[in-house]
Amino acid sequence: MPSKGWLGWPSACRRLPRPRCLPYSTRTSHCSPARTLIVAAQGKNWRYRPVRNLGMTVMDLAVRRYVPRRGSSTQRSRMNANRNNRSRSFRVLAVGTVTATVGLGLFAGPAFAKKPRPVPSSHTVVATGLNNPRGLASEGDNLVYVSEAGTGGDECITIESESTCFGFTGSITRFEKLGKSKQRSTKIVDGLLSIRAGSEVVGIDGIDVQGKHRVFGVMAESAQGIAADFAAADGAPTPTPTLGSAISTYAGRLVEFRKKRGVFTPAALANVGGTNWDWSDxxxxxxWAPTNDFPDANPYAVVSEGNKHWVVDAGANTVTLVQKKKGVYTQTLISYIPNPVPDHDAAPACIAKRGRYLYVGDLNFASFYGLTTAASTIWRIDTRATDPMTSAVAWATGLNPITGCGFAKDGLYVVQLRTVLSTGANGAITRIGINKDGTAASSGTWQTFGTDLVDPSGFAKLHNTILVANKSTSTGAGEIWQFKI
Incomplete structure (x- = not known):
């Protein structure tokens, strides 16, 4: 075992307690979106665990995010027993460079641009002052929505000397005429469940919209996972009635915010996190299950189309179809995203749809540890597939940890949290062309830009521009960057 941790930090730093909840957390399961994956290493015990708070420096990451699971498998078993099998949410927080690609499957429709277009050489900051911005969605020509995980709250518990605080500071903000002189913003929803562990925050993650009056969002965690945390906390406290009601009603849920009489009212449609927790258990x-990582659940991204909603779960590593049938919302497991190696989660964190195919990007942070390998993958899933264990097919590989993705007229845009080339300091966006047969263009034609992004997340297209949330793990300093394509 080396005497120094990542980036030269002493090995003692790697013995810090595991983080609880994060915005992008893909805490290999225990936090909200802010959770980032933590790579734990101790011989074969080096594991890939998500962290809850993405609002940290690279050095902080080295200390808090990349923490090895302590001790032998026997010791870990004792620890797990003591924690009442508490969930481990995995969070997002890293990006790598693009090096290779694999294209498989058929694609109905024409290819994108025959020749690579010039990549954007600059960006415009069109929004500032956001609290841990996670997901983006656009509607029509003028409306853009951003989900903010919030800042946590004042109701706290302590687990292994670390405080986890709950509150109602999450929100959704709508921008009209974003990037124009008459731009204006409105917080259409506030008071959403928010969880802070240390400096990490999780809450509402991915969002999508249908028309001007319907917004769909996924809440991090699961009621079972949070209950396990309370049971493992010092003194085994119980949530206050208000917090307990919010957890049981919204944690891990797909939620619709529908505008009625000028007000967006929330309604939980499906308990995706709870279902996935039970399934993974x-x-x-x-x-095929990742060792010692189940049960786990952390819904993180969603794409909606009509009465169908596909939800990516970064904790359970699944894609679930939520569909309304005869007035009742049902859940169907569409795909399990394979582990990159037996002991590590794939941690899917973005989803886009084109035709009948879903495109899902993973974090695969375990391979990114040490800043030497970019090994994240875009998976392609046929929505007509019947076997969830084989439906995900590798479409493009060799990317850095992925936190956002979406289509424009010239290809698939992939947002990456941190990159190998930047030694983990910055993120980037990569544009991947699509061949006529639906395969990904060769990696030599991929184009990368936005290399000065900091912990970027989410994706939305607006007119001839794309939008990305910058500083997605920052409280009060989050931004939206606009690139003309």
Whole structure:
């Protein structure tokens, strides 16, 4: 075992307690979106765990995010037992460079641009002052929505000397005429559940919209995972009635915010996090399951189309179809995103749809540890597939940890949290062309830009521009960057 941690930090730093909840957390399961994956290493015990708070410096990451699971498998078993099998949410927080690609499957429709277009050489900051911005969505020519995980709250518990605080500071902000002289913003929803662990925050993550009056969002965590945290906390406290009601009603849920009489009112449609927690618990001993990481659930991204909503869960590593049938919302497991290696989660964190295919990007942060390998993947999933264990097909590989993705007329844009080339300091955006047969263009034609982004997340297209949330793990300093394409 090396005497120094990542970026030269002493090994003692790697013995810090595991983080609880983060905005992009893909805490290999225990936090909200802010959770980032933590790579734990101790011989074969180096694991890939999400962290809850993305609002930290690279050095902070080295200390708090990349923490090895302590001790032998026996010691870990004792720890897990003591924690009442508390969930481990995995969070997002890293980006790498693009090096290779694999294209598989068929694609109905024409290819994108025959020749690579010039990449944007600059950007415009069109929004500032956001609290841990996670997801982006656009509607028509003028409306842009951003989900903000919030700042946590005042109701706190302590687990392994670390405080986790709950509150109602999450929100959704709508921008009209973004980037124009008459731009204006409105906080259409506030008071959403928000969880802060240290400097990490999680809450509402991915969002999508249908028309001007319907916004769909996914809340991080699950009621079971949060209950396990309270049970493992010092003194085994119980949530206050208000907090307990919010957790049981919204944690891990797909939520619709529908405008009625000028007000956007929330309605929980499906308990995706709860269902995935139970599913992962039932399969935790299966040969394909990530070792010691189940049960887990952390819904993180969503794409909506009509009465169908596909939700990506970074904790359970699944894609779930939520569909309304005869007035009732049902859930169907569409895909399990394969582990990059037996002991590590893929941690899917973005989803886009084109035709009948879903495109899902993973963090695969374990391979990114040490800033030497960019090994994240864009998976392509046929929505007509019937076997969830084989439906995900690698479409493009060799990317840095992925936190956002979406289509424009010239290809798939992939937002990456941190990159190998920047030694983990900055993120980037990569544009991948699509061949006529639906495969990804060769990696030699991929174009990368926005290399000065800091912890970027989310994606939205507006007119002839794309939008990305910058400083997505920052409280009060989050931004939206606009690139003309």
């Amino acid at each position: 039932a399969h935790k001993t299966d040969v």
